[in-house]
Amino acid sequence: MSDSAAVLDQLSDVLDQRRQASPDSSYVASLHHKGLNKILEKLGEEAVETVLAAKDAQQSGNTSDLVYETADLWFHSLVMLSHLGEDHHAVLSELARRFGLSGLDEKAARGKN
Secondary structure (H helix, E strand, O other): OOHHHHHHHHHHHHHHHHHOOOOOOOHHHHHHHHOHHHHHHHHHHHHHHHHHHHHHHHHHOOOHHHHHHHHHHHHHHHHHHHHOOOOHHHHHHHHHHHOOOOHHHHHHHOOOO
């Protein structure tokens, strides 16, 4: 298993444990306790921060904030998946399915413009 896969597996285990924890004991537990809408609010906030960091990185050439914000975005995406009973394996399987499939063809198959 690659180091990246091990990190995702470890994070998934932690998220699962904290999902059942007291909201006073961890940030993740507090998000789960507040419900999906709060998790989605945080995910949206992190998405905006990631977009802004990308724009800044384009101007400055420094990607450190972009990497930091992307980590937050991925983290909150994993919290959302956990809240809904999924994990990174489902996302990785979907990405693997798309190898060899043109993005334009995949998009057309979904009937989206």
